[in-house]
Amino acid sequence: MSDLLRIEGLGKTYPGVVANADVSFAIRPGEIHALLGENGAGKSTLVKMIYGLVRPDTGRMTLHAQAYAPTEPRAARASGVAMVFQHFNLFEALTVAENVALGMENPPPMKTLSARIAQVSGDYGLPLDPARRVGDLSAGERQRVEIIRCLLQSPRLLIMDEPTSVLTPQEVAILFATLRKLAAEGVSILYISHKLEEIRSLCDGATILRRGRVVASCTPRDKTAGELAEMMVGSALSAPARQPGAKGDVALEVAGLSLASPIAFGTALKDIRFAVRKGEVLGIAGVAGNGQDELLLALSGELRTAPGMVRIGGKDAGALRPTQRRALGLVAAPEERLGHAAAPDMTLTENALLSGALRRGLLGRGGFLRWGQAKDFASEIIASFDVRTPGPGAAARSLSGGNLQKFVVGRELLQSPSVVVVNQPTWGVDASAAASIRQALLDRAAQGAAVVVISQDLDELLEISDSFAALNGGRLSAPRPAQGLTVEEIGLMMGGAHGMEVAHASA
Numbered sequence: 001m002s003d004l005l006r007i008e009g010l011g012k013t014y015p016g017v018v019a020n021a022d023v024s025f026a027i028r029p030g031e032i033h034a035l036l037g038e039n040g041a042g043k044s045t046l047v048k049m050i051y052g053l054v055r056p057d058t059g060r061m062t063l064h065a066q067a068y069a070p071t072e073p074r075a076a077r078a079s080g081v082a083m084v085f086q087h088f089n090l091f092e093a094l095t096v097a098e099n100v101a102l103g104m105e106n107p108p109p110m111k112t113l114s115a116r117i118a119q120v121s122g123d124y125g126l127p128l129d130p131a132r133r134v135g136d137l138s139a140g141e142r143q144r145v146e147i148i149r150c151l152l153q154s155p156r157l158l159i160m161d162e163p164t165s166v167l168t169p170q171e172v173a174i175l176f177a178t179l180r181k182l183a184a185e186g187v188s189i190l191y192i193s194h195k196l197e198e199i200r201s202l203c204d205g206a207t208i209l210r211r212g213r214v215v216a217s218c219t220p221r222d223k224t225a226g227e228l229a230e231m232m233v234g235s236a237l238s239a240p241a242r243q244p245g246a247k248g249d250v251a252l253e254v255a256g257l258s259l260a261s262p263i264a265f266g267t268a269l270k271d272i273r274f275a276v277r278k279g280e281v282l283g284i285a286g287v288a289g290n291g292q293d294e295l296l297l298a299l300s301g302e303l304r305t306a307p308g309m310v311r312i313g314g315k316d317a318g319a320l321r322p323t324q325r326r327a328l329g330l331v332a333a334p335e336e337r338l339g340h341a342a343a344p345d346m347t348l349t350e351n352a353l354l355s356g357a358l359r360r361g362l363l364g365r366g367g368f369l370r371w372g373q374a375k376d377f378a379s380e381i382i383a384s385f386d387v388r389t390p391g392p393g394a395a396a397r398s399l400s401g402g403n404l405q406k407f408v409v410g411r412e413l414l415q416s417p418s419v420v421v422v423n424q425p426t427w428g429v430d431a432s433a434a435a436s437i438r439q440a441l442l443d444r445a446a447q448g449a450a451v452v453v454i455s456q457d458l459d460e461l462l463e464i465s466d467s468f469a470a471l472n473g474g475r476l477s478a479p480r481p482a483q484g485l486t487v488e489e490i491g492l493m494m495g496g497a498h499g500m501e502v503a504h505a506s507a
């Protein structure tokens with residue numbers, strides 16, 4: 001069968017960075033093709049060229065054996081190429097059907113559209129009510145809105161950029177069933193993910209990029225996840241090593257923490273209590289949207305609490321602002337890296353200064369900024385966390401997603417913290433960099449910090465946690481020792497509400 005999409009010698013260079021060089025590969029009709037590569041390898045740039053968001057400097061593409069050079073996404077869509085992004089582009093106050101209509105060039109009347117959405121949702125096993133407000137939907141349901149929007153255009157090629165990072169294992173199973181059905185109908189799928197086991201179960205072929213170039217192609221199910229990771233990185237991976245040590249005094253204590261959510265459609269925290277000792281890692285599991293963001297804000301000081309609810313190093317911190325909590329040794333890295341954790345248009349040096357000023361002594365007498373030291377700090381983060389960028393003068397937004405994540409986490413961990421709070425520390429980070437971030441968290445604990453890791457990734461949490469709790473509907477289960485905890489027990493802690501444990505056990 002002839003190829004659906006052929007890419008020949010595609011190249012794209014940004015100032016100081018070759019994002020893609022001489023990339024060639026092909027996708028057959030009905031093939032689910034993975035694009036693999038470590039952070040910054042050039043995956044997003046490549047799919048943006050296919051979707052008409054970025055113009056290649058060199059090379060050419062053919063679609064259905066016709067020359068294909070989209071100048072904008074609208075042209076790509078007209079040729080049958082659709083894309084589901086990592087970040088959803090939806091209006092929370094509008095309904096599913098209204099959101100779908102907004103993304104269409106010529107939307108039909110709302111009643112017809114709702115009927116079509118209901119039909120596609122039924123045909124492809126993607127449960128979704130067209131009349132529901134997007135603000136009330138889970139991440140998985142929001143993604144279904146985007147997918148259905150694409151499917152209504154009957155695409156020939158569907159591009160998905162890290163689609164499972166926000167999904168529960170059960171939602172992943174639903175998504176995969178849909179993608180397999182689409183493939184069986186002849187739709188080709190180009191699939192970017194760092195989750196190698198998922199790639200092995202889903203994809204028929206894979207192209208592996210390293211530093212912008214194709215270094216290998218393979219059939220993923222013929223390889224182990226470890227072999228795939230090694231092909232991406234070019235060397236063997238090492239698993240994080242723990243240094244079991246005695247736990248010290250309680251460094252962070254939360255008691256009776258109840259708080260309304262300041263976030264639209266957020267989750268209120270309800271009577272949360274836990275204590276973390278020096279040297280201990282507390283893993284908090286849960287599906288995003290169950291109070292994770294609110295808990296991080298309440299710990300970082302962006303939200304203030306009543307007296308006695310948050311104590312850092314024995315001191316009541318409820319009324320303290322973020323800088324005052326930093327002075328007590330607490331650092332925090334939120335999940336949303338662009339905008340919240342990092343200012344997109346500022347350089348890495350400026351971003352290093354934003355959070356590191358106090359603890360790294362970047363503020364001189366009289367409040368003047370020590371730019372030289374700020375630049376050195378940014379360079380130290382880049383070197384220690386292997387952030388791939390031309391240098392500290394690069395704007396945060398020019399970094400690939402995973403590299404910005406490494407920078408944000410690195411910036412906090414290099415401030416000699418006594419308490420570390422991170423939400424989704426390895427979100428969008430490739431397997432080898434994720435292993436280094438987990439190691440860095442364990443190292444901080446070994447040096448005596450109390451570490452709280454909030455994550456959706458159960459394997460990650462079980463790998464690094466000493467104690468384990470689950471967040472569900474704004475309530476936290478009582479923390480338990482992580483060692484020996486079974487997936488069934490975790491399921492009970494999670495209240496069984498989200499089916500996370502069920503799908504995990506069968507994955």
Ligand SMILES: Nc1ncnc2c1ncn2[C@@H]1O[C@H](COP(=O)(O)OP(=O)(O)OP(=O)(O)O)[C@@H](O)[C@H]1O
Nearest residue numbers: 014019039040041042043044045398399400401402
């Ligand atoms: N608009 C831009 N300006 C400057 N450099 C850019 C721009 N977009 C991408 N780059 C650089 O191009 C390289 C490839 O980035 P790309 O986002 O394609 O990587 P990726 O493989 O998708 O990474 P990740 O897995 O982290 O998402 C990176 O070094 C990145 O910093």
